Amino acid sequence: MFHKKIIPIAVLSLFLLGTSAFPSRADVLRDAVQQQQDIATQKNQAQGKLNQLTYTADKMKAQLAQLETQIAAAQKLLDQKRTAYAQAQTLVISAQKELDQKQKELEDRQSALGKRARGIYESGQISYLELLFQSSDLSEFITRMEYFTKLVDNDRQLLTDIKSQKEQIAQKTRELQSRRDQAAQLQAQAESVNVNLDKTKTQQRVALDQNQKAIQASFDDVDRLEAEANAWSDKIRKMQAAQSARTGGVSGTISVWPVPGYYEISDPFGWRTHPITHKRSLHTGTDIVAPLGTQIHATGAGIVIMAGWNEAYGNMVIIDHGGGVSSLYGHQSRLNVTEGQTVQANQVIGYVGSTGWSTGSHLHFEVREGGNPTDPLRFFPN
Known part of the structure; x- marks a missing residue:
């Protein structure tokens, strides 16, 4: 009998050692987000220096x-x-x-x-x-x-x-x-x-x-930091998608326009000439012009896998819709959901603002499939 008790105790000890030796996935995700924010801060500083040099x-x-x-x-x-x-x-x-x-x-x-x-x-x-x-x-x-x-x-x-x-x-x-x-x-x-x-x-x-x-x-620094930020962004989205899958996930579709009544696009998805470096770079989302405080709606049912501050996107929300599809809502003035919350299509998740790297009141709306950005407007053919 004594011998039989030793085995469970040994297994439990190994489990505890294992959990203490390896960081949790939540810690890894948190570190990744922090790393992205650090890079975003460096990029912001590089862009500020570049702006000053250009002005000079x-x-x-x-x-x-x-x-x-x-x-x-x-x-x-x-x-x-x-x-x-x-x-x-x-x-x-x-x-x-x-x-x-x-x-x-x-x-x-x-x-x-x-x-x-x-x-x-x-x-x-x-x-x-x-x-x-x-x-x-x-x-x-x-x-x-x-x-x-x-x-x-x-x-x-x-x-x-x-x-x-x-x-x-x-x-x-x-x-x-x-x-x-x-x-x-x-x-x-x-x-x-x-x-x-x-x-x-x-x-x-x-x-x-x-x-x-x-x-x-400075151009080179901004390009390098932008590439690093994009790489970390992809990594975070994949980790978030994996984390959402482990918690059960949902199966939703993107079908609701995020700011009903406002359809002016100030900057569409796709390659563009960067306003600072004057080089071609990918704009990973679509900027929709709307007044400050306009309600932002979830484009489909899903689980909120991120709701908080990001250096570049300001107040942002990411919703996992299942099947590797996620949507991002950036530059919000105020959030209306929390991480881990299940939301329904057309539910108000926040309000339009101009936080983060923004020059005016608008919603930066992204859709990613498997962590890769795609044109959000293809979900809204009409």
């Missing part, structure tokens, strides 16, 4: 466009300053040539006048006697004297005129040189502005390139 990139592109406009204007101004400087330089050279010519003319006149003056004053009375003896009469003598006097006076007047012209040209040359120097200074300033703008543009382009690389890295 847009600002930098706008700044670059503004710089391009400024550079174009600066280049136009620089061209004008270069033209003004070239014109001023041409005028200075022309004035300098005129001044040099007048200077030479003045020197030639001064030289001629000097020679005549020296000849007259050095000869003194001899020159007058020569004029007297060389003249046929007194009248001719007086005429010759008047001629020489006028010649000297004309040379002196011409010399005075040349000096005056020289001074005027010299003043004009100084003014032109001043204008040329100002033009050169303005040209240098314009060139400095151009160089600084080009330098700033280069720095902006380098920063933009770095930003684009960071954006690409």
Whole structure:
């Protein structure tokens, strides 16, 4: 008899050891949900970083466009300053040539006048006697004297005129040189502005390139996290379906529209361009637009296998309809059922909201077969 009691005790001990050594399926499911939520949090952070990087990139592109406009204007101004400087330089050279010519003319006149003056004053009375003896009469003598006097006076007047012209040209040359120097200074300033703008543009382009690389890295992070989230989502649904099957399950069909009276689809099931990464990705459900607080109905009879918070879907409910078919109702403002509860088709299970990753009041409605998403609208051909 003692021997017979030992066997049940040993079996019971092994059972207890087994249950303590291996986690329960409920614990595994809970860990899987937590893992999905952690990934969703990371994805949310990556998307936030991506949004900030994209916003920064847009600002930098706008700044670059503004710089391009400024550079174009600066280049136009620089061209004008270069033209003004070239014109001023041409005028200075022309004035300098005129001044040099007048200077030479003045020197030639001064030289001629000097020679005549020296000849007259050095000869003194001899020159007058020569004029007297060389003249046929007194009248001719007086005429010759008047001629020489006028010649000297004309040379002196011409010399005075040349000096005056020289001074005027010299003043004009100084003014032109001043204008040329100002033009050169303005040209240098314009060139400095151009160089600084080009330098700033280069720095902006380098920063933009770095930003684009960071954006690409964030794209990759979002894609990776999205793939991980989808993988965990599939795993959770399969575990939930298996758990529902062990509890007996039900056999229901999807036949009731989840938000009667509201049929506007803002984002259908299928492949789409991701609003953040701009890459093609699968939208696993159908978004139905409805006012906040609108009643959400069960699309068919089944068992609630999940009712609670999810990072991406916010307040959500998953109903197992049996046969591997389940339906999901996301972004609810408030839930009206609990996990493990049996529901009937058309029963109110919650209310439309905008919780989780949502940009407006709507219901995210999914249908999965064997854990795989399918187009919910194929259950509603009419």
